[in-house]
Amino acid sequence: MPHSQHPIELLRFNTCGSVDDGKSTLIGRLLYDSKSIMEDQMEALERSADITGGGQINLANLTDGLRAEREQGITIDVAYRYFATPRRKFIVADTPGHVQYTRNMVTGASTANLSIVLVDARQGVIEQSRRHTYIASLLRIPHLVIAVNKMDLVDWSEDRFREIREEFESFLPLLDIKDVKFIPMSALNGDNVVEPSSRTPWYAGPTLLGHLESVHIASDWNLHGFRLPVQWVNRPNNPRDPKLHDFRGVSGQIAGGVVKAGQKIVILPSGHRSTVKEIWTYDGPLQEAFCPQSVTLVLEHDIDISRGDMLIGSENLPGMNADLRARVCWMGQRPLQCGKKYLLKHTTQTVQAVVTCLGNRISMDNFAADPAATELAMNDIGEIRFRAAKPLIFDGYANNRMTGAFILIEQGSHHTLAAGMLLPPTELVKAEYEDFTI
Amino acid sequence: MSSYHLDHLQYLETEAIHVLREVAAEFERPAILFSGGKDSICILRLAEKAFRPSEIPMPFLNVETGHEFPELIQFRDRRAKQLGARLIVRTVDEAFAKGLAAPTPGQISRNQLQIPVLLGAIEEFRFDCCIGGARRDEEKARAKERFFSFRDAFGQWDPKNQRPEIWNLYNARLNQGENMRVFPLSNWTEMDVWEYIQREKLEVPTIYFSHTRECFRRGGQWLPVPTVHTDIIKPDPYAGARPKPNEAVKSLVVRVRTIADMISTGMIESLAESVDDIIAEVAAARVTERGTRADDKASEAAMEDRKKAGYF
Numbered sequence: 189m190p191h192s193q194h195p196i197e198l199l200r201f202n203t204c205g206s207v208d209d210g211k212s213t214l215i216g217r218l219l220y221d222s223k224s225i226m227e228d229q230m231e232a233l234e235r236s237a238d239i240t241g242g243g244q245i246n247l248a249n250l251t252d253g254l255r256a257e258r259e260q261g262i263t264i265d266v267a268y269r270y271f272a273t274p275r276r277k278f279i280v281a282d283t284p285g286h287v288q289y290t291r292n293m294v295t296g297a298s299t300a301n302l303s304i305v306l307v308d309a310r311q312g313v314i315e316q317s318r319r320h321t322y323i324a325s326l327l328r329i330p331h332l333v334i335a336v337n338k339m340d341l342v343d344w345s346e347d348r349f350r351e352i353r354e355e356f357e358s359f360l361p362l363l364d365i366k367d368v369k370f371i372p373m374s375a376l377n378g379d380n381v382v383e384p385s386s387r388t389p390w391y392a393g394p395t396l397l398g399h400l401e402s403v404h405i406a407s408d409w410n411l412h413g414f415r416l417p418v419q420w421v422n423r424p425n426n427p428r429d430p431k432l433h434d435f436r437g438v439s440g441q442i443a444g445g446v447v448k449a450g451q452k453i454v455i456l457p458s459g460h461r462s463t464v465k466e467i468w469t470y471d472g473p474l475q476e477a478f479c480p481q482s483v484t485l486v487l488e489h490d491i492d493i494s495r496g497d498m499l500i501g502s503e504n505l506p507g508m509n510a511d512l513r514a515r516v517c518w519m520g521q522r523p524l525q526c527g528k529k530y531l532l533k534h535t536t537q538t539v540q541a542v543v544t545c546l547g548n549r550i551s552m553d554n555f556a557a558d559p560a561a562t563e564l565a566m567n568d569i570g571e572i573r574f575r576a577a578k579p580l581i582f583d584g585y586a587n588n589r590m591t592g593a594f595i596l597i598e599q600g601s602h603h604t605l606a607a608g609m610l611l612p613p614t615e616l617v618k619a620e621y622e623d624f625t626i
Numbered sequence: 627m628s629s630y631h632l633d634h635l636q637y638l639e640t641e642a643i644h645v646l647r648e649v650a651a652e653f654e655r656p657a658i659l660f661s662g663g664k665d666s667i668c669i670l671r672l673a674e675k676a677f678r679p680s681e682i683p684m685p686f687l688n689v690e691t692g693h694e695f696p697e698l699i700q701f702r703d704r705r706a707k708q709l710g711a712r713l714i715v716r717t718v719d720e721a722f723a724k725g726l727a728a729p730t731p732g733q734i735s736r737n738q739l740q741i742p743v744l745l746g747a748i749e750e751f752r753f754d755c756c757i758g759g760a761r762r763d764e765e766k767a768r769a770k771e772r773f774f775s776f777r778d779a780f781g782q783w784d785p786k787n788q789r790p791e792i793w794n795l796y797n798a799r800l801n802q803g804e805n806m807r808v809f810p811l812s813n814w815t816e817m818d819v820w821e822y823i824q825r826e827k828l829e830v831p832t833i834y835f836s837h838t839r840e841c842f843r844r845g846g847q848w849l850p851v852p853t854v855h856t857d858i859i860k861p862d863p864y865a866g867a868r869p870k871p872n873e874a875v876k877s878l879v880v881r882v883r884t885i886a887d888m889i890s891t892g893m894i895e896s897l898a899e900s901v902d903d904i905i906a907e908v909a910a911a912r913v914t915e916r917g918t919r920a921d922d923k924a925s926e927a928a929m930e931d932r933k934k935a936g937y938f
């Protein structure tokens with residue numbers, strides 16, 4: 189693993205696709221060919237090869253870390269892997285293929301900059317390929333790679349590759365993915381994974397690793413419209429140190445935009461205004477800070493602020509409403525139904541919410557929405573309307589992945605039941621509040 | 627590249643600070659597991675960054691096997707004092723005395739015995755959350771773990787049934803008796819940890835740097851010769867962990883890469899005298915850091931089994 193003193197970017201990606209499309213093998217191959225597998229891991233692989241693989245090393249065993257996974261030869265939960273090249277550092281989420289474990293696929297994909305959907309070249313596009321592509325689009329993962337794998341089993345046929353590509357292209361316009369790349373490969377043999385393959389002379393594009401190293405990710409964070417969900421109020425209350433005695437800071441991770449020292453801000457939901465006196469950090473004050481930095485803001489006025497409040501700037505205002513609409517991916521054992529109450533966690537606050545209306549369940553065959561649907565079963569995706577016990581200060585998920593996302597939690601068991609993506613606000617916060625005066 | 631850009635360490639840092647503040651806000655009685663090792667040293671710096679100028683709003687907890695490297699204990703105590711934190715130490719020996727745990731016949735390593743001691747401390751102080759320095763790149767069962775890792779009332783981890791963890795919206799809800807383990811360094815690699823130590827100019831215990839030490843070969847590793855036992859009343863805690871007559875003792879220039887206790891830590895031969903040297907060494911390493919841990923070598927699923935039982 190080369191080491192460099194230059195700033196190195198981090199790319200997070202996940203691999204998905206149906207069972208046995210070769211996800212784990214692909215990650216094993218990436219690690220192996222980028223020389224990120226260590227000798228003791230190799231020894232462990234060789235040991236397990238003698239037992240389970242009839243002497244053949246199984247690259248998938250590198251990521252299938254649970255005993256149950258190795259026994260059944262499937263991936264149950266996300267495994268995270270780390271590797272680096274001189275150009276970038278990578279966090280890989282190997283996500284399960286089984287429909288049953290879609291919740292874990294969503295877990296792995298939710299933080300990704302890029303999603304790789306694997307397709308078995310023999311099988312072509314199947315329901316899971318559509319489902320995973322849809323989820324990648326729903327989660328607004330900015331970049332997608334369709335890895336047409338096992339090309340060795342279809343004689344490296346360019347026609348087959350095109351067929352699959354065209355099938356995808358027939359439904360991609362229905363989705364919200366800006367950047368899609370198709371790469372023919374064999375994860376097992378390594379063709380077009382790290383090294384270009386001589387068996388695909390008809391393919392002129394990059395290898396998978398080449399693409400991962402060069403895809404443009406700098407603009408994946410939201411830098412328009414300052415948002416700071418208040419996470420923790422920083423009050424040292426130190427009687428020994430007079431300077432600290434009066435310190436009062438608002439700590440949190442910036443969820444959008446940029447904030448500057450001296451800037452005017454509004455606190456929601458109260459509507460009080462103030463000015464940023466100092467951007468305090470352990471390493472000294474900053475002149476400005478941006479998403480997704482974690483900071484502590486000291487304000488000019490001593491205003492009542494608590495966790496769950498949101499600090500915003502005066503441009504690109506958010507919505508503030510207790511009646512909301514969202515797309516959800518349901519993960520609960522029991523179906524989601526109208527009238528049910530859940531806990532909802534959005535930015536830094538958890539409130540009760542009741543589902544008031546439900547519909548538009550998405551069919552994975554044609555991505556058509558069924559408005560007549562009355563419930564969402566596990567792994568279904570649909571639309572809900574809900575009322576929260578307190579207004580949320582939010583953006584549409586398409587605009588801001590941090591202030592537009594929520595999860596639903598079951599009361600009592602506290603299971604996480606759903607990933608929710610808010611639809612854009614129908615009206616914005618009015619910026620007509622009076623200036624705050626002491 | 628725009629100026630609004632974080633490099634990989636800054637990204638990992640802001641992610642970890644966010645996690646630490648979520649813990650402070652969502653739990654009533656959290657604790658930080660602090661051993662004095664390199665990962666927990668980073669956790670403490672991140673806690674300073676998350677909570678200063680306030681005090682770090684949680685005590686530090688350490689479970690001792692009784693086989694610790696003295697350098698590590700000294701460092702741990704000094705660092706906790708510097709930070710003005712409350713350090714709680716619970717030991718396997720105390721647990722024996724209280725009947726919370728019993729020695730396993732024929733087993734010299736007390737690694738397993740840390741589990742009841744940790745669970746005992748959680749009960750004693752009613753901790754609802756313990757922050758640990760574990761990283762997903764260390765081991766393949768860890769690679770599966772969430773940032774917020776739920777433990778049932780028996781302290782057990784159920785890997786086949788983890789809560790989905792979506793975006794950075796951590797579900798911190800618990801019922802009575804349940805517990806959370808939180809791992810802010812989940813996404814850090816061994817290299818990231820050393821680069822962070824370098825960037826932050828953090829002090830680490832001297833055993834991470836090369837030094838001369840008496841070692842002997844066992845199980846494919848260089849194990850340190852334990853300190854001489856002088857107490858004539860108490861039995862030698864290291865009986866069984868001392869070199870046998872056929873195990874030749876050699877004086878070697880070594881350092882540790884990952885620290886368990888003296889019985890479970892393999893020393894690596896190394897000339898690395900500074901953090902820069904270590905970074906160069908890690909960059910060139912051909913074995914994983916856990917390759918030097920005897921406790922993980924027991925079986926393919928050694929870590930998974932310990933975690934299910936309530937290990938960190």
Ligand SMILES: Nc1nc2c(ncn2[C@@H]2O[C@H](COP(=O)(O)OP(=O)(O)OP(=O)(O)O)[C@@H](O)[C@H]2O)c(=O)[nH]1
Nearest residue numbers: 208209210211212213248262263285338374375376
């Ligand atoms: N011929 C050929 N076989 C492959 C290729 N890639 C993977 N395989 C084989 O396909 C099988 C399934 O691969 P895995 O990597 O375990 O599949 P997976 O997608 O991770 O499956 P799950 O973990 O269950 O989701 C294994 O036997 C692999 O050796 C390829 O490019 N060519």
